[in-house]
């Protein structure tokens with residue numbers, strides 16, 4: 506979703522090829538030769554193939570810089586990468602844990618694990634709330650850092666994390682969800 510959002514924001518045509526994840530097509534040798542992590546997305550373009558959504562998104566930003574989704578200033582660009590890293594290393598793991606727990610029948614859910622991960626997310630959401638006190642987007646302007654969080658903010662709400670306790674985060678999540686690029690990607694309309 507993150508890379509499709511970037512493609513849509515930049516109005517780039519692309520062909521979407523769905524992998525059969527439940528049947529582990531992403532672990533087949535031909536695919537592992539392209540992405541040794543055996544995960545999606547994989548972005549293939551004449552002259553380049555790239556995996557890991559953060560790297561795909563930076564590749565697209567460098568190759569197709571207009572409209573800009575990253576600040577020009579190297580210091581601000583470093584901040585952007587720090588937020589992307591924060592999302593991937595800190596924010597994503599508890600969200601994914603909650604998604605897996607929520608998929609289990611209620612009687613089999615590990616309530617201690619759920620409480621622990623909700624508590625962890627509260628700490629991370631407080632940090633985002635602070636950053637958004639004086640900005641509408643993480644770095645002021647909408648860009649790759651915000652896009653990295655977008656699908657996971659939507660998932661937070663689906664797994665019972667009440668974002669309204671963090672009003673700046675809640676309104677940021679609303680702005681992100683309201684972008685046409687996200688709506689098209691969510692509905693699967695984006696190629």
Ligand SMILES: N[C@@H](CCC(=O)N[C@@H](CS)C(=O)NCC(=O)O)C(=O)O
Nearest residue numbers: 526531543544545546556557558559
């Ligand atoms: N850090 C990677 C994570 C990619 C990832 O976890 N992709 C999931 C789908 S959203 C996947 O391919 N899962 C299948 C698997 O792990 O076998 C990225 O941002 O590209």
